[in-house]
Amino acid sequence: MANITDSRWDALLAWLAQHGMDLGELCVEPRERPGAGYGLFASEDCPPSMKLFTIPASALLNWKTLSGHYASPKQLNATCLISLHLLLHRPQGEMESTDPLFGPYISILPRDFDSHPLTWLAKSKIAFEETIEQLLLEALPQDVREALDALWNRLLGDWKKVCQYVRHHPASLTRATRPLESKDFNESDQLLLEFLWAWLNVNTRCIFHRLHASISNPDNFTMCPILDFANHTPDSSMSMQPMPTNADIWGSPQRSKGGDDFTLMASREITTKGGDELCLTYGAHCNTTLFVEYGFVNVFTSDMIAGGSFRGEVNVQNVMAASFDSGERDRAAWLKSTLEDEGYWGDWTLHASPPPAHPSFRLITALRLHSLVASTSKPTMTWESLQPWRAVLLGETEIVSEDNEDSWRKALLRICETIQADAEKQLVSSHLVEESQGKSWGAWMADNIRLLWLERIYVSAAVIRSVETGDQF
Numbered sequence: 001m002a003n004i005t006d007s008r009w010d011a012l013l014a015w016l017a018q019h020g021m022d023l024g025e026l027c028v029e030p031r032e033r034p035g036a037g038y039g040l041f042a043s044e045d046c047p048p049s050m051k052l053f054t055i056p057a058s059a060l061l062n063w064k065t066l067s068g069h070y071a072s073p074k075q076l077n078a079t080c081l082i083s084l085h086l087l088l089h090r091p092q093g094e095m096e097s098t099d100p101l102f103g104p105y106i107s108i109l110p111r112d113f114d115s116h117p118l119t120w121l122a123k124s125k126i127a128f129e130e131t132i133e134q135l136l137l138e139a140l141p142q143d144v145r146e147a148l149d150a151l152w153n154r155l156l157g158d159w160k161k162v163c164q165y166v167r168h169h170p171a172s173l174t175r176a177t178r179p180l181e182s183k184d185f186n187e188s189d190q191l192l193l194e195f196l197w198a199w200l201n202v203n204t205r206c207i208f209h210r211l212h213a214s215i216s217n218p219d220n221f222t223m224c225p226i227l228d229f230a231n232h233t234p235d236s237s238m239s240m241q242p243m244p245t246n247a248d249i250w251g252s253p254q255r256s257k258g259g260d261d262f263t264l265m266a267s268r269e270i271t272t273k274g275g276d277e278l279c280l281t282y283g284a285h286c287n288t289t290l291f292v293e294y295g296f297v298n299v300f301t302s303d304m305i306a307g308g309s310f311r312g313e314v315n316v317q318n319v320m321a322a323s324f325d326s327g328e329r330d331r332a333a334w335l336k337s338t339l340e341d342e343g344y345w346g347d348w349t350l351h352a353s354p355p356p357a358h359p360s361f362r363l364i365t366a367l368r369l370h371s372l373v374a375s376t377s378k379p380t381m382t383w384e385s386l387q388p389w390r391a392v393l394l395g396e397t398e399i400v401s402e403d404n405e406d407s408w409r410k411a412l413l414r415i416c417e418t419i420q421a422d423a424e425k426q427l428v429s430s431h432l433v434e435e436s437q438g439k440s441w442g443a444w445m446a447d448n449i450r451l452l453w454l455e456r457i458y459v460s461a462a463v464i465r466s467v468e469t470g471d472q473f
């Protein structure tokens with residue numbers, strides 16, 4: 001391994017061995033991966049489905065392994081409980097965490113999340129001077145910024161719960177391995193920034209793990225040493241696979257046990273050569289989600305989007321809503337309430353794959369309604385006159401009418417052109433790369449933002465081509 005100090009890696013392995021891990025079977029190691037921090041690399045050839053390592057249940061950081069150490073743990077969800085624990089035992093400066101439970105694991109976690117957009121947002125809320133982070137935030141597409149604001153609200157909601165918990169249970173601080181006072185869990189911006197570090201560790205490094213009787217319990221996840229060095233691949237055939245646990249197989253965790261061990265296997269489909277990177281597919285996430293939640297994007301080229309081999313996606317919510325609002329006020333209000341009533345308001349997207357590039361069914365549905373009402377001289381429609389549109393929703397017919405098809409496809413072209421034009425303006429006016437040189441991660445993140453805009457241009461262009469060549473969606 002390179003650059004994570006050998007002593008931290010050695011200490012982690014020694015601690016895992018104390019928990020009963022078989023180090024003899026370990027055939028991966030973390031290494032620096034330019035543009036992604038560290039990654040997990042094969043230390044020998046790994047044939048398909050080869051077992052890579054097993055982390056004992058007691059060394060997993062999750063609700064089960066922590067709850068016994070906190071009073072009334074049910075007052076906290078897993079994200080809050082793990083984040084609080086990380087905060088209480090955060091390494092100070094370059095020192096190691098002295099947490100008697102998870103110290104060697106906490107010590108090897110990232111020490112900061114400066115390149116993460118949620119950190120930019122937190123800093124911009126707290127410090128008011130102009131910073132490069134502020135410029136980067138201003139350069140984001142509006143829907144990405146809205147998704148980031150929603151993530152910020154999730155963070156604040158969890159911070160509030162943790163503050164309430166600590167005020168009710170100040171004794172929880174007596175176990176902290178750093179000086180903290182319960183009054184700080186109220187007003188201190190500095191502590192919110194530290195909570196952010198803990199929370200981002202949880203949010204960017206956890207993986208599904210069945211701990212609770214209900215499979216849909218949102219606390220069914222864990223942080224898992226070593227595995228959490230794995231970077232994301234959008235190609236699921238390359239992805240490592242968690243081995244199904246007893247809880248997965250039997251449909252429920254055993255009551256008496258503290259949860260199952262976690263075993264990771266190599267990709268089912270390919271042999272990974274010694275020295276190659278081993279990745280995980282975090283999920284079929286679009287770039288907006290990857291950027292906001294994890295702080296990176298899947299890289300693509302215009303050809304990949306034009307050919308439909310990249311899962312390019314563009315949210316057109318704001319442009320659509322603006323086009324509704326540009327008409328009569330009563331009509332805009334009626335459109336919104338009708339689409340809300342039918343469950344089709346919002347989440348309107350364009351997609352590059354599978355080809356042909358296409359609008360989502362939700363978007364087509366909204367466009368059909370917009371075109372239908374626009375074809376009348378009235379701001380609203382009666383129940384009867386809406387029936388052709390509802391018949392399409394119910395699958396009774398395929399289209400509202402030929403005219404309606406023609407009209408919404410033209411409206412779609414206008415939306416795509418607006419998105420393209422906006423994005424092109426942003427690219428021309430952006431000097432982000434030069435301005436962000438001062439940060440080690442600046443040019444990389446400026447490039448990620450450029451990709452977010454390029455995706456808008458390429459996907460819109462691909463949808464325009466589909467409409468112009470008469471593709472049916």
Ligand SMILES: C[S@@+](CC[C@H](N)C(=O)[O-])C[C@H]1O[C@@H](n2cnc3c(N)ncnc32)[C@H](O)[C@@H]1O
Nearest residue numbers: 035036037038204205228229230231232294296
């Ligand atoms: C589970 S961690 C993976 C290990 C991490 N790279 C590290 O240095 O510890 C997830 C984080 O890794 C980075 N990452 C993961 N996959 C990436 C990718 N394909 N490209 C760039 N960064 C990636 C992002 O910062 C993400 O939030």
